[in-house]
Amino acid sequence: KLFTVIAVCSLFSLNTTAQSTVKKEPIPLQHGAHRTGKRMDADMAKWRGYGLGQFIHWGLYSILEGKYKGKYYNGAAEWIRSWKEVPNAEYDVLNKQFNPATFNATAWAKMAKQMGVKYLTFTTKHHDGFCLWPSKYTDYTIESSPYKKDIVKEVVDAYTKEGIDVYLYFSIMDWHHPDWRYDLKTKEDSIAFDRFKLFTKNQLTELLQRYPQTKGLWFDGTWDNSWKKSGAFTDSLEQYLKSLVPGLIIGSRLRADEKGNRHVDANGVLMGDYEQGWERKIPKTYADVHGNDWDCVMTIPENGWGYAEKWMGHWKTTNELIEMTAQCVSLGGNFVVNFGPKADGSFRKEEIANAKEIGEWMKINSDAIYNCEYAGWEKQDWGYYTKKRGEDKVYMIVFNVPLSGSLKIKPSANYVVEKATLLEGKQQLSTEKLDYGASFIQLPKGKTFVKPFVIVLDIKPVKQQEEAGPKAKT
Numbered sequence: 001k002l003f004t005v006i007a008v009c010s011l012f013s014l015n016t017t018a019q020s021t022v023k024k025e026p027i028p029l030q031h032g033a034h035r036t037g038k039r040m041d042a043d044m045a046k047w048r049g050y051g052l053g054q055f056i057h058w059g060l061y062s063i064l065e066g067k068y069k070g071k072y073y074n075g076a077a078e079w080i081r082s083w084k085e086v087p088n089a090e091y092d093v094l095n096k097q098f099n100p101a102t103f104n105a106t107a108w109a110k111m112a113k114q115m116g117v118k119y120l121t122f123t124t125k126h127h128d129g130f131c132l133w134p135s136k137y138t139d140y141t142i143e144s145s146p147y148k149k150d151i152v153k154e155v156v157d158a159y160t161k162e163g164i165d166v167y168l169y170f171s172i173m174d175w176h177h178p179d180w181r182y183d184l185k186t187k188e189d190s191i192a193f194d195r196f197k198l199f200t201k202n203q204l205t206e207l208l209q210r211y212p213q214t215k216g217l218w219f220d221g222t223w224d225n226s227w228k229k230s231g232a233f234t235d236s237l238e239q240y241l242k243s244l245v246p247g248l249i250i251g252s253r254l255r256a257d258e259k260g261n262r263h264v265d266a267n268g269v270l271m272g273d274y275e276q277g278w279e280r281k282i283p284k285t286y287a288d289v290h291g292n293d294w295d296c297v298m299t300i301p302e303n304g305w306g307y308a309e310k311w312m313g314h315w316k317t318t319n320e321l322i323e324m325t326a327q328c329v330s331l332g333g334n335f336v337v338n339f340g341p342k343a344d345g346s347f348r349k350e351e352i353a354n355a356k357e358i359g360e361w362m363k364i365n366s367d368a369i370y371n372c373e374y375a376g377w378e379k380q381d382w383g384y385y386t387k388k389r390g391e392d393k394v395y396m397i398v399f400n401v402p403l404s405g406s407l408k409i410k411p412s413a414n415y416v417v418e419k420a421t422l423l424e425g426k427q428q429l430s431t432e433k434l435d436y437g438a439s440f441i442q443l444p445k446g447k448t449f450v451k452p453f454v455i456v457l458d459i460k461p462v463k464q465q466e467e468a469g470p471k472a473k474t
C-alpha cells in the first residue's frame, strides 16, 4: 500500500515538473483580448500621466441619503433601491422629486481644478436606470424630473472648460428597464436581452454623439451571467464604440470573452485599455499589476459612493488620501477619489475640506505625481518613489521621517544620484554613501516636517558594470 502511495506521488511530482517546463498552448479565442501589453498611443499616454482623478456619483439615490423612514441602510447608499425596506415602486418615482435648482457645474469643476485632478468619471446612468441626460431611448431621464436640464452636458462642458478630461460612467445593469436580465435561461430571456443589448448600444452611441469631448467610458454592472454569456456582443460593442471615437479609452470591466471570463480572458490577457478591478484596493507590489495600466477608484468612507447622511466606518483623512495617491503613482497607476454630492448638488463639508487640502499639497508637490511612473527602486520605510516619465528625475514622497533624520535610498544599479533637493524651497540636501550602492539623504537639522514632502533626486544613468567574467566557482 505504502509503495503504491510513493509511486503515485512520484508520478505526480514527475508530471508537475514536466508540466512546468512545457509552455502552455494559448486557448484559441474569437472574443478574447485583441492586444497584449499597454496601449502606446498619445491618448493612452495622457491617461497614464493623470496621477489624480475624481469620481462623482450623483442620482436619485442621493435623495434618500442612505436612509429610509428613519432606518439607516448599512450598504452602499447608491444601492438603496435593492434594500428590502425600500419598495421599488416608491424608489422609481423619485425622479419626480429630483430638482437640484442651485446645482452649479462650474463650481464643481473649479473645486476639482483646485484639487489638482486631471480627469473626472461621472455617473450618467447608475444601476437604477435613471439617466442624467435626456436620452431618447427611455422616458426615465432628467427630462421627467422638475430639473429637466441636461446635467451630463453641464458637467462635461464645465470640466472640459477647466482642462479636466471627462470619462462617462455607464452601468450596463439597469434595474428599471423591463428587458434587463440577470441570466439567460429561457428563449424569452434571450429575446428580451437582445432588445436590451440594442437599447444599450443606442444609449452609448447617444452619449458619445451628444458629448464629443468624452475621452472614455467607465463601465460597471457587468458581473451577471447575462453579460458573461454575451462575450461576442461585448467584443463587437467595444469595437463599434472605438470606431465612433478613435482613441476612446475603455477599461477592463466592459468585456467578457466567449467563455464568460471578465477583465482577463481565458489566456490571462487583459481585455481593455487598463485594469479596472482596483476598486477600493491598491496593489501591494508592482508584480500585482501584471504590466497593465490601471487606476484605483476609492471612497472617502469605507464604502458607499452616493451621498449618505451617515458615512460608514473610517473616513479617510487628507494625509491618507495623499499617501494613497503616492502609493498608486509609485506603482504606475492613477488614484481616483470619489465624491457623492447631495441631491441639491452641494458637497458635504468633509469632501470640500479633503479637496481643498489635497489641492494645497498638489500645488507644491504635483511634480512628483503628474506624468510619473514606477521607479523600480527598492522601497524604503520613509515612503514612495516616483520617476518622471522620460526624464532623469526620481521623486521621494516622504510620509515617515526616521528619528535619525537620515533617509536611506538604494538606487537601481543603472543609475547614480547626482543631487538631492527639497522640492519645496529647493534646499539641497547632503548625502552620505553607504555600501551596496546605498546612500543616506540627510534631512536639515532642526527642521520639523508636519506634512508629506518631496525630495527631488537628479539621477544619471550609468553603464551596467560589465560582468567580470564567469563568476569564480565558490
Ligand SMILES: C[C@@H]1O/C(=N\OC(=O)Nc2ccccc2)[C@@H](O)[C@H](O)[C@@H]1O
Pocket (backbone or CB within 6 Å): 076, 078, 079, 220, 221, 223, 277, 278, 279, 297, 305
Ligand atoms: C464604483 C462602484 O462600482 C460598483 N461595483 O463595483 C464592482 O462591482 N467592483 C468589483 C467587482 C468585482 C471585482 C472587483 C471590483 C457599483 O456597484 C458601485 O455602486 C459603484 O458604482
